[in-house]
Amino acid sequence: MSTKDVMIWRSNRAGTHYVADTVVMEEPLEIRIRFQDSDGKWVERPLSITMRTPGDDQALAVGFMFTEGMLLKNQLDKVTIGLENTVTVHFKPDVRPELEKLQRNFYATSSCGVCGKSSLDSLGYTYETLHLAENLSPLSPELIGSLPQKLTEYQSIFDETGGIHAAGLFDWEGNLILSAEDVGRHNAVDKIAGKALMQQSLPFNQHILMLSGRACFELLHKALALNIPVVVAVGAPSSLAIETAERFGQTLIGFARDGRFNVYSGIHRVDALVLPKK
Known part of the structure; x- marks a missing residue:
């Protein structure tokens, strides 16, 4: 559920009334990962907690890991919903995730994002790694x-x-x-x-x-x-x-x-x- 009904006092020129109102939901989501270690044993561990609006939780977990460089597009096996407010991202068999990146077990608020980035240099992008289209007609x-x-x-x-x-x-x-x-x-x-x-x-x-x-x-x-x-x-x-x-x-x-x-x-x-x- 993405919204919740609450009772509020609403005041305007017509007076003050006790009425129903609809607000957006905000709840924590724990993102977990599952992968094979060097011995071939499956390991599951927590990665991060983020505040979010429920809905598209699987996409949120995958997208968060992808845009933060912790998951490549050819490494994803599947995504599963666990207990309440928990999602597990499964790496493909034999994929060894970079644990130093995955160990950034931080609490991400709903307004912050990549607050841990200290500079542009930390992004690791270059003109060579990006593939921005340059030969398209200008946008009107x-x-x-x-x-x-x-x-x-x-x-x-x-x-x-x-x-x-x-x-x-x-x-x-x-x-x-x-x-x-x-x-x-x-x-x-x-x-x-x-x-x-x-x-x-x-x-x-x-x-x-x-x-x-x-x-x-x-x-x-x-x-x-x-x-x-x-x-x-x-x-x-x-x-x-x-x-x-x-x-x-x-x-x-x-x-x-x-x-x-x-x-x-x-x-x-x-x-x-x-x-x-x-």
Whole structure:
């Protein structure tokens, strides 16, 4: 269940009334892993706990591990639901996960994401490892401006609660491919990543990631893990998000609302007339 009904006191010009209201659910999810050790024995251990909105839990676990570099797309065997609020990601037989990465047993809040990243250098990306498409026709301002409304049409939980983030993956023609909602903005992107990995639909180097909130460093990092060349956000980008986009050649667009937007990096992917300075 993604929402919960509660009783509240609502005050307005007509007075104060005790009424029912719907709020978004937030609960912990324990992500566990199962793999074979060097002796061929199956081992299961906890990896992380994250706060999330229930729903698409398997995709969230897989996507989180993939975008954090702890799981490659050819290493996944299956994902199982265990006890309440527990998901186990199974590696394929004979796959030896990098335990030093898996030992980052941290508590990830629903608003934080990759807070442990201390610098851009820690990401490990280079222009050689990324495969951002560069030969596509520029995106029209009209198409970019239409994305927020298109994403809103799929935000069913937001319509009920008004308190949840959303992410949508669009193709170059502006068609929605995947979408997800979660109380955590990074969880919404991880759910998209997990769905893509389980559906074997990667990479997304000819796609656009649309965010319902602000564009933070951790979301640019996750988009890079998916090889997404364009990130569009309804809200503002952070300075480190801009620096990340510039460093790795992404197009970063913010304040996309009411047909307007700002381009902070990668203007070459936008079909816009740039007037010379006077």
